[in-house]
Amino acid sequence: MSAPLLETRNLTKAFGQKTGWLAKPKILCASSSIDLQLNARERLGIVGESGSGKSTLGRLILGLTPPTEGEIFFEGVNHKARSLQGWKQFRVRTSLVQQNPLSALNPQMTIGEQISEGLLVHHFASRAASYERAAAMLDQVGLSSAMMSRYPHQMSGGQRQRVVIARALILDPKLVVFDEAVSALDVSVQAQVVALLRDLWQQRDLAYVFITHDLRVVRHVVDRIAVMYLGRVVETGDIKSVYEWPRHPYTRALLASVPSMDPTIRNIQPPINGELDPGKIAGGCPFRPRCPFAIERCGTEAPLLRDVAGQRVACHRAEEFPRSVQMGKEVA
Amino acid sequence: MTGFILSKAVRAFAVLFSTALFVFVVLRFSGDPAERMLGEFATPEAQAAFRTLWGLDKSIPEQFLIYLQHAIQGDFGKSFADGRDVFDIITQSIPKTLTVSVSAFIIAILLGIPAGIVAAIRRDSAIDRLVMATAVLGHSIPMFLVGLIFIFIFAVWLRVLPSSGSSTWRHAILPIATFALYNAASISRFARATLIEVLEQPYIAAARGDGIPPSEIILRHALPNAAIPLVTMLGILATSLLGGTVLVETVFAWTGIGAQFVRAVGQGDLNVVQAMILVFTVFVVMINLTVEILYAFLNPKIRSQQ
Numbered sequence: 001m002s003a004p005l006l007e008t009r010n011l012t013k014a015f016g017q018k019t020g021w022l023a024k025p026k027i028l029c030a031s032s033s034i035d036l037q038l039n040a041r042e043r044l045g046i047v048g049e050s051g052s053g054k055s056t057l058g059r060l061i062l063g064l065t066p067p068t069e070g071e072i073f074f075e076g077v078n079h080k081a082r083s084l085q086g087w088k089q090f091r092v093r094t095s096l097v098q099q100n101p102l103s104a105l106n107p108q109m110t111i112g113e114q115i116s117e118g119l120l121v122h123h124f125a126s127r128a129a130s131y132e133r134a135a136a137m138l139d140q141v142g143l144s145s146a147m148m149s150r151y152p153h154q155m156s157g158g159q160r161q162r163v164v165i166a167r168a169l170i171l172d173p174k175l176v177v178f179d180e181a182v183s184a185l186d187v188s189v190q191a192q193v194v195a196l197l198r199d200l201w202q203q204r205d206l207a208y209v210f211i212t213h214d215l216r217v218v219r220h221v222v223d224r225i226a227v228m229y230l231g232r233v234v235e236t237g238d239i240k241s242v243y244e245w246p247r248h249p250y251t252r253a254l255l256a257s258v259p260s261m262d263p264t265i266r267n268i269q270p271p272i273n274g275e276l277d278p279g280k281i282a283g284g285c286p287f288r289p290r291c292p293f294a295i296e297r298c299g300t301e302a303p304l305l306r307d308v309a310g311q312r313v314a315c316h317r318a319e320e321f322p323r324s325v326q327m328g329k330e331v332a
Numbered sequence: 333m334t335g336f337i338l339s340k341a342v343r344a345f346a347v348l349f350s351t352a353l354f355v356f357v358v359l360r361f362s363g364d365p366a367e368r369m370l371g372e373f374a375t376p377e378a379q380a381a382f383r384t385l386w387g388l389d390k391s392i393p394e395q396f397l398i399y400l401q402h403a404i405q406g407d408f409g410k411s412f413a414d415g416r417d418v419f420d421i422i423t424q425s426i427p428k429t430l431t432v433s434v435s436a437f438i439i440a441i442l443l444g445i446p447a448g449i450v451a452a453i454r455r456d457s458a459i460d461r462l463v464m465a466t467a468v469l470g471h472s473i474p475m476f477l478v479g480l481i482f483i484f485i486f487a488v489w490l491r492v493l494p495s496s497g498s499s500t501w502r503h504a505i506l507p508i509a510t511f512a513l514y515n516a517a518s519i520s521r522f523a524r525a526t527l528i529e530v531l532e533q534p535y536i537a538a539a540r541g542d543g544i545p546p547s548e549i550i551l552r553h554a555l556p557n558a559a560i561p562l563v564t565m566l567g568i569l570a571t572s573l574l575g576g577t578v579l580v581e582t583v584f585a586w587t588g589i590g591a592q593f594v595r596a597v598g599q600g601d602l603n604v605v606q607a608m609i610l611v612f613t614v615f616v617v618m619i620n621l622t623v624e625i626l627y628a629f630l631n632p633k634i635r636s637q638q
Binding site: 062088095107 | 533548557
């Protein structure tokens with residue numbers, strides 16, 4: 001098997017939080033020992049509540065922020081070993097789509113200028129040719145080329161996100177990181193953009209990292225999912241099997257919190273209370289303070305990711321949970 | 333465009349008229365100019381004669397109408413103190429003031445904006461701290477104290493520049509430096525803060541992610557977006573180019589409009605004070621109009637409508 005497109009090894013990012021003058025900064029781990037692999041043309045979803053470190057992971061992968069520890073390999077090359085030229089190549093082969101398309105677009109530049117800029121600065125095309133390609137790209141994301149001379153404020157939210165996607169794809173990248181890419185859009189527009197992402201993936205040699213808190217959307221976009229809690233991956237696996245039989249109490253709670261359209265389906269999972277508190281974890285399982293199933297062992301020994309029926313789960317009691325919660329359509 | 337100019341003109345006229353009225357009335361309620369001009373020991377007859385001479389014995393509405401009538405014809409009266417035409421006093425002192433303030437402002441922009449940009453790009457570095465420490469000092473030490481320090485260093489100690497007066501270009505150097513330092517400090521701090529805010533915008537992250545070179549990111553993405561708040565701030569600073577040099581002019585005995593204004597207020601020289609405030613008002617209105625026209629060029633929301 002060939003090397004994966006993207007691989008992270010023991011990836012850790014810690015932020016120092018100043019608590020006071022001269023006080024020793026509190027260390028917060030936004031990402032903690034993350035090992036991920038992504039093959040070419042694979043679509044990986046990263047889910048978790050806000051503060052779980054999923055956006056930081058996206059920025060780490062793209063080299064927009066340096067890791068505290070660990071390594072990132074893209075096409076077999078370590079980020080740390082990249083020369084300036086190597087970074088340039090990496091930037092061409094990867095792209096970022098962010099949450100709010102209005103702030104992700106430069107208000108001072110026309111749509112055409114922004115989409116074609118990448119081609120121009122990397123000398124892939126002349127000005128005229130890059131404008132032509134930008135217009136063609138606009139057409140591919142479902143916008144008219146008449147939009148080329150518009151400014152971002154003259155478009156709707158959905159149109160803007162299409163422009164951001166066009167800009168992300170103009171250099172023909174191999175990997176696109178979507179950071180809450182549809183979360184700011186209306187539900188009807190969300191569906192259109194999700195459909196667009198599927199079409200584009202089918203037409204191109206593309207891999208996705210799709211970061212979101214929205215469990216309903218992610219199912220329609222990705223093949224595989226990684227659930228994050230306090231900077232750690234607690235469960236990962238094929239999207240279908242994770243949704244059918246979530247093995248980690250946190251994943252189960254997340255899925256159970258998605259309202260069901262079917263009134264006969266009742267939530268059998270006890271809800272989790274409280275909020276993420278990164279300050280509290282000292283040894284043991286980070287989810288323990290909020291976990292309804294915590295046992296003594298959870299307080300002393302941090303669970304590692306291990307294989308459980310084809311999924312990888314970080315929970316001591318992973319085998320004990322029934323296939324259920326509402327998404328599995330089993331009623332207690 | 334004609335509608336734009338017309339509405340601005342009407343507004344400017346309203347501002348001018350209300351300022352003139354307000355200043356005129358307030359000045360006449362804030363102490364007796366006859367007493368201030370002649371001294372408290374002047375005889376009542378002399379004071380009465382002074383009031384009749386300058387028309388101060390008439391009712392305030394009457395005085396105002398007479399004033400307006402003359403002002404419209406370009407006659408702002410004469411100084412109570414020396415009988416010189418107010419118009420002459422003003423036209424002679426404005427160039428003096430603008431020499432100092434405009435050159436100081438240009439120097440401040442040329443120093444402050446690059447310093448702010450460098451500090452923002454190299455945020456939290458040694459150079460950022462150096463720039464910001466200098467800026468905080470330049471901003472927080474009162475201008476007259478900076479002036480005195482400069483006089484001490486360059487006139488008393490090194491003896492390379494004159495300490496006061498306004499006869500040669502060498503006299504202008506210290507006042508310009510003092511005023512420039514103060515403005516450069518404000519500008520660099522603001523430029524840094526604005527640019528840092530822009531650099532944190534998602535479209536900057538997107539540009540970095542697309543491999544746009546850092547120089548290009550600053551020039552094409554960050555600076556055009558920082559320009560609007562920066563122009564607003566420079567506009568506010570520019571409104572003080574005529575009246576804001578009072579302290580500097582006083583310290584260096586520079587006979588600009590600021591120093592003249594302080595003298596006129598102190599002596600109760602109403603005609604001079606009234607006219608100068610009107611000049612300051614016209615100046616501020618003009619600066620604001622310039623800023624609004626610049627907006628139209630800088631803001632695509634306005635630009636694309638034309």
